[in-house]
Amino acid sequence: MKSRRRWLLAGGIALLGVLVGACCSLPSYTPSFWNGSSQVQWNNNCYNYSNNKRTDTFAQPGRAAGSPWTALTCPAVDVAAVADGIQRLPASGSCPKKECKIALVVAPGWDYHWYRLDTNGMWSHKPGGTQATSLDNSSNPIASPETADRGPYTDFCGYYCSCSSKEEGQGRETIQ
Amino acid sequence: MKPFSDPRIASGRQRPRRMTRLFPIALPVAMLALLACATNGSAAQDAESGDGLQVTVMIYSGRPDPTFTIDDEATFEELRGALSAAERADFEGETVIPSILGYKGVRVENRSGVAGLPAVFLVYDGAIEVRDRGRRFLADPDRRLERSLIQEATERDVFGDDERAPGIIREDLGGPSGPVS
Numbered sequence: 513m514k515s516r517r518r519w520l521l522a523g524g525i526a527l528l529g530v531l532v533g534a535c536c537s538l539p540s541y542t543p544s545f546w547n548g549s550s551q552v553q554w555n556n557n558c559y560n561y562s563n564n565k566r567t568d569t570f571a572q573p574g575r576a577a578g579s580p581w582t583a584l585t586c587p588a589v590d591v592a593a594v595a596d597g598i599q600r601l602p603a604s605g606s607c608p609k610k611e612c613k614i615a616l617v618v619a620p621g622w623d624y625h626w627y628r629l630d631t632n633g634m635w636s637h638k639p640g641g642t643q644a645t646s647l648d649n650s651s652n653p654i655a656s657p658e659t660a661d662r663g664p665y666t667d668f669c670g671y672y673c674s675c676s677s678k679e680e681g682q683g684r685e686t687i688q
Numbered sequence: 689m690k691p692f693s694d695p696r697i698a699s700g701r702q703r704p705r706r707m708t709r710l711f712p713i714a715l716p717v718a719m720l721a722l723l724a725c726a727t728n729g730s731a732a733q734d735a736e737s738g739d740g741l742q743v744t745v746m747i748y749s750g751r752p753d754p755t756f757t758i759d760d761e762a763t764f765e766e767l768r769g770a771l772s773a774a775e776r777a778d779f780e781g782e783t784v785i786p787s788i789l790g791y792k793g794v795r796v797e798n799r800s801g802v803a804g805l806p807a808v809f810l811v812y813d814g815a816i817e818v819r820d821r822g823r824r825f826l827a828d829p830d831r832r833l834e835r836s837l838i839q840e841a842t843e844r845d846v847f848g849d850d851e852r853a854p855g856i857i858r859e860d861l862g863g864p865s866g867p868v869s
Contacts, residue, residue: 547782550808550819554795558749570752584751622852624750625789638787640749641795645787663789664856665749 536611536675536684539564541630543644545680552681554641559687561638562614562626563598563674566681569688570641573598573624576688581624586669589616589624593672596687601671612676612683615657616669625665627657628676635660739800741767745841746785746792747853754846754853758796763840767796768804770833774816774826784815784825791853791860794837811837831861 546561547553555568565571574580574592581592593616594600599607607613613629627637630646635654638644646653648660658668675684740759747753758764785793793812798805806820811834816826828834838857847853 554744572750589750619789622850623748626750638749639789639792640753641744641746642785642787642792643783647787649788649790664852665789 536607536609537678538610538612538631539628539676539678539680539683541632541634541636541646542680543636543646546638546644553643556638557640558624558626558638559593561636561644562612562628563685563687564612564628564676564680564683565685565687567688571687573687576686584618584621584624586616586618586667589618590669597675597685599673601673607673609673609675611673614672614674616672617657617662617665618667618669619664620667622664625662627654627660628674741802741805742797742799743837743841744795744797745838745846745853745857746795747790747856749789754841754848754850756841756844756846758840764802764805766836767833770836771805771809771816771818771826774828774833777815777825777827779815779817779825783810784812784817785810786812791857794834794841796837835861 545552545566546556551568552566555570556566557570559571559573560567563571572580572592573589574595577592577595577597579592579595581589590600598614599611601613602608615627615629615635616624617627618624625637625639627635629635634646635657636644636646637654637657648654649663650661652661654660677683740757741764742755742757744753744755758767785795793810796809796811798807806818808819810817810819811828811831813834814828814831816828816833818824818826838861841847842854
């Protein structure tokens with residue numbers, strides 16, 4: 513009887529741990545995690561960084577859901593990311609469950625790019641296999657991805673909510 | 689049919705014990721399965737590395753960058769010559785590859801250990817970053833090494849049906865005098 517109670521208690525604690533671990537939280541701007549080693553830096557792109565999830569696969573929107581993007585337009589990348597579980601920002605303008613606000617931009621017909629909002633209230637990003645940075649193409653801090661210098665990524669698509677984590681690389685979204 | 693013919697199951701007393709017996713086995717198995725999933729991605733990447741030098745033109749942010757392999761001795765020799773002739777340079781930043789959107793340089797990885805060439809070198813905007821046992825910076829006057837690598841990429845048609853990439857690179861390299869057609 514004692515042993516049964518002990519196991520129930522252990523199970524309860526484990527369940528609580530899983531539930532707490534599954535909660536979304538906001539990331540701080542900690543580029544050293546992404547820039548510290550070649551393996552992490554070169555194999556994780558803007559989609560990995562914005563979702564704060566290290567996969568070492570240069571993650572693509574929709575690939576984890578089995579329906580990767582089919583065109584390099586705002587609507588096509590949007591559909592693929594939503595298939596992965598990334599949610600469009602509600603009309604209220606804030607993410608409902610402490611998710612991290614992220615933003616999608618597109619260089620029409622050429623490529624896409626994502627930004628993320630950090631706990632310091634500023635935006636940061638990781639252009640492909642380069643280092644993560646808080647600066648835009650003109651070396652200015654990014655107060656808004658809508659007004660940042662984005663080079664050829666001229667189309668601003670919109671904002672999304674991603675279940676991130678306080679720990680770098682440990683975001684909760686399923687991307688691949 | 690007697691649904692609860694086994695008295696141990698019918699009483700419901702043995703079930704938790706059976707589960708507790710299974711728990712110490714199931715937990716390590718589940719952890720091993722998770723570990724296998726986590727390492728899958730890097731294993732797949734490693735399998736892609738072949739002989740020779742893997743060259744990546746760093747131009748996209750979301751899409752995978754175009755890559756090609758240099759595997760002929762003549763080009764190895766040219767690269768050895770270019771790197772050994774390059775003069776040491778002072779470089780203030782952490783890396784020569786800028787964190788910008790658009791074209792950002794060329795990365796060359798020597799995963800198969802071609803003799804006389806460093807493990808990695810990166811080239812952009814007149815500077816070469818060599819990573820071997822440590823890191824050092826060299827000069828690339830007139831972006832000669834960078835232009836020749838881009839020329840190689842163009843000849844191998846690594847940009848495929850991306851008609852925009854050569855123009856973006858040409859603009860960065862300094863106009864129509866660049867080698868990208």
